[in-house]
Structures are given as C-alpha cells and as structure tokens.
Amino acid sequence: MQTPPIFIDISPEDQALELRAYFKSLGAEITEEKSPRGIEDDLHKIIGVCDACFREGQEVEVEAVLNDIVSIMVFIPFERSENIILAFCEKLTKAPGQKLGLICLKALLLLFQSLDEQCAIRYHVYYHLILIGKQTEQVRLVFKDIETLKQQFAQCPPTSEQLQKLYRLLHEVLIASGQSEQAAKVLVELLGTYTVENASQAREDARLCIATALADPKTFLLDPLLSLKPVSFLEGQLIHDLLTIFVSENLAAYMNFYKNHKEFVMSQGLNHEKNMQKMRLLSFMQLAETNNEISFDVIQKELQISEDEVESFIIEVLKTKLVRARMNQSTRKVFITSTMHRTFGRAQWQQLRDLLHSWKANLGSVQDGMKNMATAAAAVDKNEVITYFMMKQ
Known part of the structure; x- marks a missing residue:
C-alpha cells in the first residue's frame, strides 16, 4: 500500500509538488516538475489524475489526498478557480463503491463549507453533492429541508434555471430515498420558480407535482396547488380535474x-x-x-x-x-x-x-376581572391596617 503524503505547514506550491510525486508513484500520467503556468495549472493536472487513488481498501489514503487537494483549492481566488472546482466535482462523482463515494461526499462538503457564501460556484458544488448523495444513498447528509437550502444560498441565490435543475434532481433523489413529503415540498418550490411569462413552459413539472402530491399519503392540504400559475395552465386537462376532486x-x-x-x-x-x-x-x-x-x-x-x-x-x-x-x-x-x-x-x-x-x-x-379583584383585595388590606392602629390606640 502506498503511504499518503503528509502536508503540514508548507506552501500550496510545495503541496502540489508532493501530490505530483505521489500520483506519479501510483502510475498516473503526470510529471513531478512544477508547471511554469503556476499553481492553477498544477492543480488542474493533479485533479485530472486524482482518480488514480480510487481503489477499494485505500479509503484512509484517499480521504487524506482529497482533503489536501481541497486545502490548496481554497487558496486560489474564485475568478481563477471555477474550472478547477468543476473538474474536481466531476471526478468525485465517478468514484466507485459506497465507501469511496462517502469519502468523496465528505471532501466535497468540506469544499462547499470552505467557499465564501457570495461565491456563485457553491451552487455547482452543491449540485454535485446531491449527485453523490444519490449514489451513496446519503442525501440526508447534504439536504435537510427547503428552508435550510434557501439560507445556504441567501448571499448568492442561483438563477431560476439553476434552481429548476437542482429541484428536479432533488425530487428524484428524495423520492428514491423514501422522503415523499420533502419531495412534494421541493416540487412546489420548483413550480414557484416560474413566472407568469414562462409558466406555460412548466406543464410537465406541474403534472409531476400534482401526481406526487396525490400519491403522498401524508399530504392532505392540496388546494394551494391550484393557486400556482403552472398548475392553472393545466385547467381543462384530466390531471387538473383529478386534483380538483382531491381538493374539494x-x-x-x-x-x-x-x-x-x-x-x-x-x-x-x-x-x-x-x-x-x-x-x-x-x-x-x-x-x-x-x-x-x-x-x-x-x-x-x-x-x-x-x-x-x-x-x-x-x-x-x-x-x-x-x-x-x-x-x-x-x-x-x-x-x-x-x-x-x-x-x-x-x-x-x-x-x-x-x-x-x-x-x-x-x-x-x-384581565378586567383580575384588576377588580386586585383593587378589592387592596381595599380590604387597607381597612384592616386602619382598624389595627385604631385598636392599638
């Protein structure tokens, strides 16, 4: 078994050299020399061969290596790291097996949490986290609920198109993991991303939303769906008629x-x-x-x-x-x-x-009754005090 390199208190450039040497020792097609184009090119080439360590029984080694790659990546300014991060996400989604998949999930979570909340690339990292969560059946480690998701992207909200893509994936993953109630909420959010101008384009999403809500044994309040614009465009169709029956x-x-x-x-x-x-x-x-x-x-x-x-x-x-x-x-x-x-x-x-x-x-x-009782009690106490002093005299 190859011993993973240990990177402590060294510069990102030196870390990259160590990683190059490590992957070279695994037989990866990479040189040990530093790239004249700088750390970004070094990291791009390292990520290109990082799957060389994706082997069963090497989980501890893989985790250390991926975390080291993340530690270099976060030092690179966002405007120069977007393509590197996307390449890294793509590599991690291809890790074979449950154990390696979970390690990749943890590494990508570390990257997501390390990125600035105003960084737009966080959306792409999160999307790939859901993909790996699907593959490892561990989406609960990534997605808690819609409210938390919105808070995570409050500083840099994704575009409507990005949200639609993410919500469709989330719905698919949540259904597969038995979280039908959360899946129904995600679909409602999906329909909410459409405006009056493009609501007619959401017919398939609206149909899926209705079918999911009707099939969910825990969803009984269905009339809010009727107020959604994409659903209203289905009026006159059988799926809308069926929803109306369940509503009223x-x-x-x-x-x-x-x-x-x-x-x-x-x-x-x-x-x-x-x-x-x-x-x-x-x-x-x-x-x-x-x-x-x-x-x-x-x-x-x-x-x-x-x-x-x-x-x-x-x-x-x-x-x-x-x-x-x-x-x-x-x-x-x-x-x-x-x-x-x-x-x-x-x-x-x-x-x-x-x-x-x-x-x-x-x-x-x-409250009025309590005030009256308090006033009456105070008057009684006052009379008792006066009577007491008169008897003393």
Whole structure:
C-alpha cells in the first residue's frame, strides 16, 4: 500500500509538488516538475489524475489526498478557480463503491463549507453533492429541508434555471430515498420558480407535482396547488380535474372519474386502492367540517365501506390526527371535536379572524376581572391596617 503524503505547514506550491510525486508513484500520467503556468495549472493536472487513488481498501489514503487537494483549492481566488472546482466535482462523482463515494461526499462538503457564501460556484458544488448523495444513498447528509437550502444560498441565490435543475434532481433523489413529503415540498418550490411569462413552459413539472402530491399519503392540504400559475395552465386537462376532486369533492366523484379514466390514472403512476383510501379520509374530513356528529350508517354509505369496516376506519382516521373525535359504539355515532380543513380559503381566514377576536375579548374580560379583584383585595388590606392602629390606640 502506498503511504499518503503528509502536508503540514508548507506552501500550496510545495503541496502540489508532493501530490505530483505521489500520483506519479501510483502510475498516473503526470510529471513531478512544477508547471511554469503556476499553481492553477498544477492543480488542474493533479485533479485530472486524482482518480488514480480510487481503489477499494485505500479509503484512509484517499480521504487524506482529497482533503489536501481541497486545502490548496481554497487558496486560489474564485475568478481563477471555477474550472478547477468543476473538474474536481466531476471526478468525485465517478468514484466507485459506497465507501469511496462517502469519502468523496465528505471532501466535497468540506469544499462547499470552505467557499465564501457570495461565491456563485457553491451552487455547482452543491449540485454535485446531491449527485453523490444519490449514489451513496446519503442525501440526508447534504439536504435537510427547503428552508435550510434557501439560507445556504441567501448571499448568492442561483438563477431560476439553476434552481429548476437542482429541484428536479432533488425530487428524484428524495423520492428514491423514501422522503415523499420533502419531495412534494421541493416540487412546489420548483413550480414557484416560474413566472407568469414562462409558466406555460412548466406543464410537465406541474403534472409531476400534482401526481406526487396525490400519491403522498401524508399530504392532505392540496388546494394551494391550484393557486400556482403552472398548475392553472393545466385547467381543462384530466390531471387538473383529478386534483380538483382531491381538493374539494368526495369519494363518489373520484370513483366516477376512475370509472371513465382508468388508464389515465395508471399512467400517472397512481395506485387506485391508495387513491380510494386517501379520498375516504378526505371525504370524512369534509363530513366532519359540517357535522358535530356522524352516524355509522352515513359513514358506511358515503365512504363505500362495509358495516364491519366502520370502526377500524374511524380508528385509522383518529391516528392521523386530521380529525379529533370520540366514537360511541352503543349509539353508533362519531362525535367531532375538531378537524383540519381540506381547503383554507377566504371563509376559513374569516373564521380564524373571528375566533382570534373572540379570544381577545375573553382575555380582556379576564384581565378586567383580575384588576377588580386586585383593587378589592387592596381595599380590604387597607381597612384592616386602619382598624389595627385604631385598636392599638
């Protein structure tokens, strides 16, 4: 096994010479002489052969070498290092195997964290980090959530085209890693990158966003999708009709749609059985919005389930916490305490406003009551003091 070189307290130029000699010893096509064109050319040639150390069983060696390359790279001004960084990213995405892939992921993370936040090349490094995260099934080490992603690029936001490319990749990776909820949020962000002028170009992204949201078992508030411009351009198409059913209609409407468009539903990658289960939950939420109590017979009829399935269905609904209720088997009724709204429009905002005003008025009454009690208590204390001194005299 080759012993990796140790670079401590030496100049980037001397580090580059050591790296040249090291890769030459591995049989790479590189000379040991310093380039007359400067450190940038040295580093470019080193990166060109750095995959010579990508061998199974050499993980510690590879990590040391890649970190040394990064330590030289960050000393080069950004305006002269962009092509070098891109070449380095491309090399690392080609590392074979899980172990070497993880080492490359760590090295690229180190580079990303070392770059100035106003440096535009950070976007390209991050994009390649997601690619390696996909290959190693470790995207969680790179991507936490949309909010964190936005903060990371707050000083130098990517272009709309760059974001669209990144969000499409992220969606693909998150779906593959089982993070469907995050994947749905990424697609909504993707659609948000389109303007009124180019929203018509986002039809495929909009279709994918709708299909992903419908398939996600944890996504129930779907009406915000209807307000997105790219989605509105799909109005009149089957995918938009299907979304509208999930937003505001009931199970019967879905069953009728499926009866007439079975092949279309399947073509969108949607599972009919799972669609029915989701529509049953949404239909029950709709019933709960307008009824304080619901009989088992109504549930059985509206949700198209058998008498034996009613109680187990209600238990499943309560587990989701979409509806808070209690079930009475003797009266065969469900008593609703609260429910999440399927849509949250003007009427729901008005309802929330009225509720907050009511709370404010009640808090004002409590505060006034406390003040009156405090005043009365103070008056009693004062009288007791006067009485005490009069008795002393």
